[in-house]
Amino acid sequence: DADVTQTPRNRITKTGKRIMLECSQTKGHDRMYWYRQDPGLGLRLIYYSFDVKDINKGEISDGYSVSRQAQAKFSLSLESAIPNQTALYFCATNDGTGGVEQFFGPGTRLTVL
Amino acid sequence: GEDVEQSLFLSVREGDSSVINCTYTDSSSTYLYWYKQEPGAGLQLLTYIFSNMDMKQDQRLTVLLNKKDKHLSLRIADTQTGDSAIYFCAGETGANNLFFGTGTRLTVIP
Numbered sequence: 001d002a003d004v005t006q007t008p009r010n011r012i013t014k015t016g017k018r019i020m021l022e023c024s025q026t027k028g029h030d031r032m033y034w035y036r037q038d039p040g041l042g043l044r045l046i047y048y049s050f051d052v053k054d055i056n057k058g059e060i061s062d063g064y065s066v067s068r069q070a071q072a073k074f075s076l077s078l079e080s081a082i083p084n085q086t087a088l089y090f091c092a093t094n095d096g097t098g099g100v101e102q103f104f105g106p107g108t109r110l111t112v113l
Numbered sequence: 114g115e116d117v118e119q120s121l122f123l124s125v126r127e128g129d130s131s132v133i134n135c136t137y138t139d140s141s142s143t144y145l146y147w148y149k150q151e152p153g154a155g156l157q158l159l160t161y162i163f164s165n166m167d168m169k170q171d172q173r174l175t176v177l178l179n180k181k182d183k184h185l186s187l188r189i190a191d192t193q194t195g196d197s198a199i200y201f202c203a204g205e206t207g208a209n210n211l212f213f214g215t216g217t218r219l220t221v222i223p
Binding site: 004033035040041042043044045048058059090092100101102104105106107 | 117119121144146153154155156157158161201210211212213214215216
């Protein structure tokens with residue numbers, strides 16, 4: 001079973017709708033991240049959390065919110081989706097103890113019409 | 114913020130060497146990384162180099178770091194079709210978060 005899972009894998013929605021993307025991990029890691037990937041722009045950090053009570057804005061947090069419901073779960077919400085939020089979204093984890101690797105989920109492809 | 118640049122595309126013939134280059138503006142990273150993204154999948158750490166090293170070799174992979182020029186490269190020897198993917202270089206911010214380059218799509222021609 002995958003260590004970092006994301007649901008849904010694909011979503012098509014309309015402008016103005018509220019969308020939630022979910023991430024779960026079985027790695028027991030404290031740190032979790034949300035990124036978006038756009039062609040030619042690489043990955044950009046949206047939000048990150050170092051533990052259940054910790055939420056931090058990343059480079060491009062406007063238009064997004066997050067919730068860290070438990071150590072294993074970190075969800076990303078788009079309160080009112082707009083077309084330029086069409087992208088591939090990745091969740092990632094890190095153990096926060098000095099380990100250098102971030103472990104990525106398979107991604108959610110979101111299309112906003 | 115940090116700026117990391119990579120060429121968007123690279124094509125090589127199977128069996129040749131591939132060299133993927135990356136330039137960055139902030140030299141404060143403790144580590145610099147190369148991640149690989151296969152089609153339809155998330156990113157996986159391929160290799161990394163400590164910032165006080167100038168070279169690291171790991172089987173077919175060689176990482177070169179030129180701190181003076183802020184240039185990082187990844188060489189893949191004997192490139193195979195399974196190496197076709199997008200390769201991202203990445204560094205660290207002060208909060209131990211990663212900043213990624215734009216990604217280089219490597220296509221291996223049989």
